[in-house]
Amino acid sequence: MLGFVVRRLTVALLVAVAVSWLSFGLIFMAGDPAIAIAGSGGSAADAAAVREAYGFDRPIVVQYLDWVTGVLGGDLGRSVYFNMPVSEIVAARVKVTLLLGFLSFALALLVAVPLGVVAAMFRNSIVDRLALGFAVLGQAIPSFWLGLMLIVVFGVWYGIVPISGTDTWRGYILPVLVLSYYAMPAMMRVTRSGMIDVLDADYVRTARAKGLPGWLVITRHALRNAVLPLISLSAVQLGVLLSGSIVIESVFAVNGMGRLAWESLLRSDLPVVQAIILILALIYVALTTLSDVINALLDPRIRGRRA
Structure with a gap:
């Protein structure tokens, strides 16, 4: 197990280095960043001043190492x-995005997993069809449209929850519902x-033949193996939500961070955009690495594979 963890951490470190290259280089791919910072109304002298102030006139390798x-x-x-440190700006926004993302992920997990288990246990029944219809509807409805409809119904018509902001806990209700349904x-x-595959397995039939309670067969024998693909998917989904x-x-x-990224792009605030790309990419790397380690703990066969 230790060897597997070391291999995965090594791969994660190499990916993190590659991510740092990409996040640093992205601001140069769209053109001269000094011109973008100087703005459309800036002169050549303004761009030259920005280039000198931010060190864009130095070799690219030196700039990367300093960064x-x-x-x-x-x-x-x-x-x-x-005109303030990017770390302070990001720190003020990242708390909101993390809370929003984790709440949405937790709600999605609490609803999706039991629903998937029930649908598998009663496959091809009306329960299964309703669950699949629920899933198809969630994939078909645009998230922004669902958000606007919830605002109109619960915020404007009934006034149950705030329609904007997160000053109180009630402000998180609608965004969490939309993101979790996504x-x-x-x-x-x-x-x-996954449950359909394992419910037909020999070890599940053996457990049932021993007279074990149905709930014990599902939770201890079937769900443990069916959940392996879900762990990998959950890491990706949590990264998407964040x-x-x-x-x-x-x-x-x-x-939150998402809105800050959009505003920074509109303002050509490249250092903020660069930091957000790096942070979110590293979160993805950390989540996928963690999911691999958890899968290896649950399934010993994975430990012997190459990372």
Whole structure:
């Protein structure tokens, strides 16, 4: 197990290095960043001043090494628009996005897994068809449209919850419902598919033949093996919820990382965009690595495979 963890951590470290290259290089791919920061109304002299102030006139390798050194020390640069450290701006917004993402993920998991298990136990029945219909509907409805409809019904017509902001816990209700419903279909279908496969396995039939209670067969024998693909999917889904909430944060006026990324792009605030890309990409790397380790703990066969 230790060897497997070391291999996965080594791969994660190499991916993190590649991510740092990409996040640093992205701001140069769209053109001269000095011109973008100077703005459309800036002159050549303004661009030259920006280039000198931010060190864009130095060799690209030197710029990258300085940037990485600063990141390792907690310095993500300085915002062009706010004229303050990027780390302070991101720290103020990342808490909202993390809370929104984890709440949405938890709700999606609590609904999708039992629904997938029940659908598999009663496959091809009306219960199974309703569960699949629920999943198809969730994949078909645009998240922004669902968010607007919830605002109209529960915020405007009935006034039950706030329609924007997260000043109180009630402000998280609608965004969490929309984001969780976005994540539920894939999680439910993977759970259902995995349960159908293991319910027909010999060891499950043997457990039933021994007279074990049905709930014990499902939870201890079937679900443990069926949940392996779900763990890998959950890591990806959580990463999507944390990084892909730009639309939902805009619809509900939530001041999180997604909205900050959009605003920074509009303002050509490249240091902030660069930091957000790096942070979200590293979150993805950490989540996928963690899911691999958890799968290896649950299934000893995975430990012997190459990372």
